[in-house]
Amino acid sequence: EIVLTQSPGTLSLSPGERATLSCRASQSVGSNYLAWYQQKPGQAPRLLIYAASSRATGIPDRFSGSWSGTDFTLTISRLEPEDFAVYYCQQYDSLRTFGQGTKLEIK
Amino acid sequence: QVQLQQWGAGLLKPSETLSLTCAVYGGSFSGYLWGWIRQPPGKGLEWIGEINHSGGTFYNPSLKSRVTISLDTSKTQFSLKLNSVTAADTAVYYCGRGQGHVGRWGQGTLVTVSS
Numbered sequence: 270e271i272v273l274t275q276s277p278g279t280l281s282l283s284p285g286e287r288a289t290l291s292c293r294a295s296q297s298v299g300s301n302y303l304a305w306y307q308q309k310p311g312q313a314p315r316l317l318i319y320a321a322s323s324r325a326t327g328i329p330d331r332f333s334g335s336w337s338g339t340d341f342t343l344t345i346s347r348l349e350p351e352d353f354a355v356y357y358c359q360q361y362d363s364l365r366t367f368g369q370g371t372k373l374e375i376k
Numbered sequence: 377q378v379q380l381q382q383w384g385a386g387l388l389k390p391s392e393t394l395s396l397t398c399a400v401y402g403g404s405f406s407g408y409l410w411g412w413i414r415q416p417p418g419k420g421l422e423w424i425g426e427i428n429h430s431g432g433t434f435y436n437p438s439l440k441s442r443v444t445i446s447l448d449t450s451k452t453q454f455s456l457k458l459n460s461v462t463a464a465d466t467a468v469y470y471c472g473r474g475q476g477h478v479g480r481w482g483q484g485t486l487v488t489v490s491s
Contacts, residue, residue: 270437302476302477304476304477304478306478313470313481313484314421314478314481315481316474316477316478319476319477319479325479326479357420357421359421359423359477359478361474361476361477364423364434364436364437365423365426365436366423367420367421367422367423368420369420370420370421
């Protein structure tokens with residue numbers, strides 16, 4: 270099973286700042302089959318990024334994904350008030366597993 | 377634009393069978409995977425399993441012995457059954473459509489297991 274470890278657990282930033290969220294895989298993720306989701310309270314998750322760096326339909330270009338080896342990163346270039354939420358990574362190379370989440374909160 | 381609408385019993389007793397259905401509006405089953413994900417209150421997401429348009433299934437090994445996902449192509453619906461539930465199965469259950477990643481989600485159903 271591929272284990273995904275997200276860091277930090279909580280990230281406190283202000284609107285306008287840059288956010289960098291990390292997701293480390295316990296082993297190689299084939300074809301970079303890694304996705305990022307945003308979830309707000311009481312809502313279903315929303316797909317942001319798939320295949321490590323491809324933005325889903327309708328996702329603003331301030332969201333971007335990148336990777337180096339087994340380390341994956343979600344970057345939000347300039348935080349908007351609506352970006353404060355919980356973010357999850359998910360691998361879909363070997364069955365599917367999710368990271369434990371990073372809470373992005375307003376500082 | 378495809379929409380997923382899910383329903384099922386929200387309160388179960390221990391040892392009963394959880395049963396949820398997800399209807400697909402505005403799309404067909406072809407070319408996608410149809411799955412279930414759950415989220416215990418205040419916790420993270422857990423993948424339960426998926427089914428493809430041909431009826432092939434993939435399950436989380438930790439739940440495999442208790443889970444069945446099935447397809448009804450005539451109604452464009454798919455279903456989840458989880459037997460022998462315990463309090464640890466209390467969660468919001470989501471249906472979803474994707475290709476490994478999940479691009480469309482149902483609204484979620486809170487299922488509570490309590491005696």
